[in-house]
Amino acid sequence: MKEEISITAVASISPLGELLEGAFEQYQQNTHCFVQRNYNNRDTWVASLPDNVWEKIKQLKNSDTKYKNLDDSVLYAIYASRKAIKTAGWSGGDNFGINIGSSRGATSLFEKFHAEYLKNGRTATLASPTTTLGNISSWVGHDLQTQGPDISHSITCSTALHSLLNGVAWIQAGMADKFLVGGSEAPLTPFTVSQLRALKIYTPAALSLSGQENPYPCKALDLTKKKNTMVLGEAASMACLEKGVSKNTVAIIKGVGYATEPLVHNVSISTDAVCFQRSMRMALGDISPDEVDVIVMHAPGTIKGDLSEIRAIEKVFCNKKPFLTTNKWKVGHTFGASGMLSLEMAILMLQKQKAIKVPYVSYESTPKTIQNVLVNAVGFGGNAVSILLSKLG
Template identity: 60%
Template sequence: MKEERITITALSSISPLGCSPDEIWKNYLKSDHHLVEKDFGDDSALVAPLSDSSAEAVKSIRNSDQKYKTLDASVLYAMQASRLAVKQAGWEKEDCFGINIGSSRGATGLFEKYHEEFLREKQSSTLASPTTTLGNISSWIAHDLQSEGPELSHSITCSTALHALVNGVAWIKSGMSDKFLVGGSEASLTPFTIAQMKALKIYAENKNDSFPCKALDLNKKRNSMVLGEGAAVICMEIGGDNETLAYVEGVGYATEVLKHNISISDDAICFQKSMKMALKDTNPDEVDVIVMHAPGTIKGDSSEVKAIEKVFGDKIPALTTNKWKIGHTFGASGLLSLELGVLMMQNEHFINVPYLENKKSPEKIKKILINAVGFGGNAVSVLLSKP
């Protein structure tokens, strides 16, 4: 029996770049970043908050239902992106599509709010538990869309969104579901989260630099990660009557034994395995672009590049990342990277990293590999091809 291809028939996001494909692409074509300094209690930090248009869309969805006013921003971000994607795909609730949307941190804002309240009042609010469970995101989206298919939530740190994609592929290939809505959402620009990242000594400190997050710059002398926020989802199905944005040619995943709580091996063995699995029978020479995870840390960036060199040898595809522009959006980052890949294929235009020397541009953009990895060495790679 011939295996049918899995297609991406819709893609939607909200992020520092905006909430519509045109707005997002226009911002990608600009060589400036979306990082700003923001106060967090007694401290300040560089972050990449939602664009004004994205924030307005989230405000509208919060005000659309009294029940939504008590939900965490991470749920609302995913809800907004999901509404747009399902509408774009032309799905109806009777289609019985599955939902798998995860988050690295989940209801960060509400957790901090309710914990502060508990310390102050010595008791918890009634809604503290039901509104901060990780299953909130997919459950509320299923409610909002009135879908009747399976709904899953999970957290696999920064590779969460691409793991959701892998889950969706597995469900579709098993024949248990014809269609799946997958993605990731993160609203982690909170005092405690920022403090945690700074404690790891990986956060950007040079606020006066033209490009404070030096993602993919292998010559940087200090870590330069910056946090962003947002959500991104895609609609996947077999074949599909709608316009195909991209084909999912292959998926790969791997976890490596760690020597430290947060770091991976010097040559990212997990990425080597995940990329090889995603490529499967595809000749590495056919890959035109790799959208890297590249968080802006010295170790994270260099280990991924070394893994790419191991897999691709002396024929390295064009490399890029979006974290210098929108920061690291944790659980949403993998699908925001995928969005960049799809947009580059659609527009036949490569988005490079402006401060890099010896930039390589691809001759064509037909096949793109997307990478993501999180704390714990959980790597995922997804190979996309142009319709």
């Protein structure tokens, strides 16, 4: 990093709720946030927003006639973004940039409009403008009345951390002093679930994964599982980036790393995740691997995905692996928002000085102090991002 860039606020809505303190308390409980819904006449585990949060999203939708036609992914982003800049002490009209991404974008609206097209042979007037990916950041920019650039992108499941990379690049280039970055995903739709089932990576509907009763539908980071156990979740998560350090700083970005590896299959990465090896080494820079206390893994709950990331960590950290954790056993895989939820989890551990365990993983020890946390994300296409965060002071 050429200069210090700090995170001055994080805010999210997720299956954990909308409060940071509440999220940390939830992480201390060994219960997941999954519920069963029926998609395509099949019981399906998903992680949805709590009812009280969903009620606030409906209030937002009804607060402005223009918002009534927006997809949930846009509304989630608007709500979480308002919370983030309020916490950071930013005001509407400030010259800050926005980069919010999504893997799927306006999934629900797109499916609705496509069904109408198949039935009627024509589309609704607002079908195009409300389903473009770019409308997430542009609507957030409109809502916050910022004078800075509005950027949207989709880089599959590493989207949110790529938005952080972009924010860092703009600040280091001297083109902005502040950037709002994050990801938003509202993918709990029949077609999206069907796509994941077609890939054969979704968890079984039953609570039995290997002949024994199992209370965790998603077994992320469990290397003994015999079946893929990915569970889909919805969320929006944002972070406020600022040049330098301020009274609101909650964590320092010490390093960023990224890599893309040549693929042998459309959806797979190499058995030892070369992309993660490269991104983690880049994020570490001159910092010794021994100084990393915790890694928040991508760990989607698939057999190959979890194992390949573990092997990459073993390559980079050799015989001294940091404390390993993930939140997907709790909140599922939220696609383009997942990396920022992992970053939020990292900040909670830095603030509380307490490692968050995966309940069914055996740990030999936990770190007594937490100074540096590495956060990983990767998506289809082998595009990995690693962010190294440090505690202030």
